[in-house]
Amino acid sequence: MLVSDDIHALSRAVGGPVVLPGSPEFAEETFAFNVATVHRPDVVLGAADAQDVAAAVKWAAEHRIPVSVQSTGHGADSAIDGGLLINTRRLQDLQIDPVERTARVGAGVKWRTLLEASVPHGLVGLHGSSTDVGVVGYTVGGGLPVLGRAHGFAADHVRSMDIVTADGALRRNDADAEAELFSLMRGGKGNFGIVTALEFSLFPVSEFYGGGIIYPGADAATILAAFRQWLPTLPDDASPSVSLLRLPDMDFVPEPLRNQFVVHLRFAFLGNREDGDALLAPMRAVSTPLMDTAGPMSYLDVDQIHMDPADPLPFTEGGALLKDFGDETVADLLELTGDGSDCPLLLVEIRPLGGALSRPALSRPGVMPDAVPDAVSGRDAAFLLFLVGFKVPPIAEAVAASIRGILAAMAPHSTGYTLVNFHGEPGDEADRARAWSPAVYERMRSAKATYDPGNLLRFGHAITGAPAAG
Ligand SMILES: Cc1cc2nc3c(=O)[nH]c(=O)nc-3n(C[C@H](O)[C@H](O)[C@H](O)COP(=O)(O)OP(=O)(O)OC[C@H]3O[C@@H](n4cnc5c(N)ncnc54)[C@H](O)[C@@H]3O)c2cc1C
Structure with a gap:
C-alpha cells in the first residue's frame, strides 16, 4: 500500500502533477474518450516530459507498483484498477x-x-x-x-x-x-x-479523392455482393471499407440518417476526380444512395470518410480477421447483422486488407531499407471484421452478448486471430494472444521476460513473460 512518503518521493522526482483519487484533477487526468471505462489508479502522473516518465517508472519499479499509460483513452477498452497511471497528453513536441x-x-x-x-x-x-x-x-x-x-x-x-x-x-x-x-x-x-x-x-499526397456513400440498409445484400466483386478491380492506391450502421438519434449523426439502418461505403483514393469517379462508378450504380459525399477533398477533411464520432461516447467492441468475404461469409454475416436481424450494434464493419497491408515491411524495397520485421500479425488475412456497440444500460449486456455471439458464429470464416487495435476488451491469456501470430507471440513472451521481468506493465493487452530458462 502506498503511504504519503511514497507519494512525496514521486512528487519530488517529477515536474508534472501527481494526482490522487479524491482530488479535483483526478477525473480529468483519468478521463477516457470511451466514457464507459472509468479508470481507478492509486495515483496518476501528468507527465511533463520524458524524464518524468522515466522517473515515475523507476519509482514504480522500486515500489513494485504496476504501471499503465494513457493519452486519449480511445483505446480504453478495459479499466485500470490500482497502480500508477501515466498520462502522456502533455507530451506535445x-x-x-x-x-x-x-x-x-x-x-x-x-x-x-x-x-x-x-x-x-x-x-x-x-x-x-x-x-x-x-x-x-x-x-x-x-x-x-x-x-x-x-x-x-x-x-x-x-x-x-x-x-x-x-x-x-x-x-x-x-x-x-x-x-x-x-x-x-x-x-x-x-x-x-x-x-x-x-x-x-x-x-x-498531391491529389486526394475520398468520402462516403450511404445506402438504405434494405439493400445490404446487393451492396455487399457488389462490394465483393468490385474490390479486386481497385488499385492499391484505393482503400475502401463498408459497414452496416444502426444509427442512433444523436448529434454526431447527420439529421436525415438518424434512427436508420444503412450501409456505409467508405473510399479513400490517391488520385484525381476523373479516376476516382471512374473507380466508384460501379458502386454508385448498385443502389440509390441516401447520401454521397465522395469526391476530391482537402486532406484535412479526411475524417469525413469514416464519420467516426468526434465526441466521447460509451462503447464496447470486438474484432476478428477473416479468411475471405465469399458467398457463405457474406450470407452468414447478413443473417446475424443484416436487415431483419435483432443485431443491437451501432457498427458492423468490413475492412479489406490486401495491397501493401499483405506484404511484410521488408519486401517493399525503397520504403524503409533498414527495416526489421515488426510485430504486426494477420497480414495473411483478407478482411477485418469489426463490431462496435454502445455500452450503456439497459442495452450494455445485450451488446456485449451480441459481439461475443457474432464472433463465435463467424469463427469458421476467421483466421482465428485479430488485430490488437480492434481486439476490444482483453480477456484471458488465450484471448489476448489472438492479436499476434504464434511465432510473434513467443518472441513477445521472451522479450517480456527480458524487459519487464516484474510484470510491471500488466494492464490491458498485456502478455505474460516466458518462464526463465533452466
Ligand atoms: C473512433 C476510433 C477510431 C479508430 N480507428 C482506428 C483505425 O482506423 N485503425 C487502427 O489501427 N486503430 C483505430 N482505432 C483504435 C486505436 O488505434 C486504439 O484504440 C489506440 O490504442 C488508441 O490510442 P490512444 O493513445 O489514442 O488511446 P489510449 O487509450 O490513450 O491508449 C490506448 C493504449 O495504447 C497504448 N499506449 C498509449 N500510449 C502509449 C505510450 N506512450 N507508450 C506505450 N503504449 C501506449 C497502451 O496500451 C494504452 O492502453 C480507433 C479507435 C477509435 C476510438
Whole structure:
C-alpha cells in the first residue's frame, strides 16, 4: 500500500502533477474518450516530459507498483484498477522534416495535430479512421490506416522511438539499437515500455479523392455482393471499407440518417476526380444512395470518410480477421447483422486488407531499407471484421452478448486471430494472444521476460513473460 512518503518521493522526482483519487484533477487526468471505462489508479502522473516518465517508472519499479499509460483513452477498452497511471497528453513536441519526409512526435500528439503540421508540406502520416486518436497508442498497436492498401501498416514505417522500459531507463530505440525491442514495440502494444516520442515516415499526397456513400440498409445484400466483386478491380492506391450502421438519434449523426439502418461505403483514393469517379462508378450504380459525399477533398477533411464520432461516447467492441468475404461469409454475416436481424450494434464493419497491408515491411524495397520485421500479425488475412456497440444500460449486456455471439458464429470464416487495435476488451491469456501470430507471440513472451521481468506493465493487452530458462 502506498503511504504519503511514497507519494512525496514521486512528487519530488517529477515536474508534472501527481494526482490522487479524491482530488479535483483526478477525473480529468483519468478521463477516457470511451466514457464507459472509468479508470481507478492509486495515483496518476501528468507527465511533463520524458524524464518524468522515466522517473515515475523507476519509482514504480522500486515500489513494485504496476504501471499503465494513457493519452486519449480511445483505446480504453478495459479499466485500470490500482497502480500508477501515466498520462502522456502533455507530451506535445512535434517536428516535421519535409526533406527527409519524417515526423517526430511526443506521446501526447494526436493525428489531427500531426496532419495540420504536415499537410501544408504535401505530406501525411498513416493515421486511421479518426484523427482524434493518439499517434503513439495507435502505432504501437500496428495502426491500420485509411491509406493502408497503398502504404501498409503505420508500424511498418516507424524509424525510431524513445522508450522507457520497466526498469525506468529511457532508451533511443531503432533498427540498429536493440533491434528486437524495436521490432516488437511496433505492433506489440505497450508490453515492453512507455514510448515518449516516435519518429516515422510521411508520404506525399498531391491529389486526394475520398468520402462516403450511404445506402438504405434494405439493400445490404446487393451492396455487399457488389462490394465483393468490385474490390479486386481497385488499385492499391484505393482503400475502401463498408459497414452496416444502426444509427442512433444523436448529434454526431447527420439529421436525415438518424434512427436508420444503412450501409456505409467508405473510399479513400490517391488520385484525381476523373479516376476516382471512374473507380466508384460501379458502386454508385448498385443502389440509390441516401447520401454521397465522395469526391476530391482537402486532406484535412479526411475524417469525413469514416464519420467516426468526434465526441466521447460509451462503447464496447470486438474484432476478428477473416479468411475471405465469399458467398457463405457474406450470407452468414447478413443473417446475424443484416436487415431483419435483432443485431443491437451501432457498427458492423468490413475492412479489406490486401495491397501493401499483405506484404511484410521488408519486401517493399525503397520504403524503409533498414527495416526489421515488426510485430504486426494477420497480414495473411483478407478482411477485418469489426463490431462496435454502445455500452450503456439497459442495452450494455445485450451488446456485449451480441459481439461475443457474432464472433463465435463467424469463427469458421476467421483466421482465428485479430488485430490488437480492434481486439476490444482483453480477456484471458488465450484471448489476448489472438492479436499476434504464434511465432510473434513467443518472441513477445521472451522479450517480456527480458524487459519487464516484474510484470510491471500488466494492464490491458498485456502478455505474460516466458518462464526463465533452466
Ligand atoms: C473512433 C476510433 C477510431 C479508430 N480507428 C482506428 C483505425 O482506423 N485503425 C487502427 O489501427 N486503430 C483505430 N482505432 C483504435 C486505436 O488505434 C486504439 O484504440 C489506440 O490504442 C488508441 O490510442 P490512444 O493513445 O489514442 O488511446 P489510449 O487509450 O490513450 O491508449 C490506448 C493504449 O495504447 C497504448 N499506449 C498509449 N500510449 C502509449 C505510450 N506512450 N507508450 C506505450 N503504449 C501506449 C497502451 O496500451 C494504452 O492502453 C480507433 C479507435 C477509435 C476510438
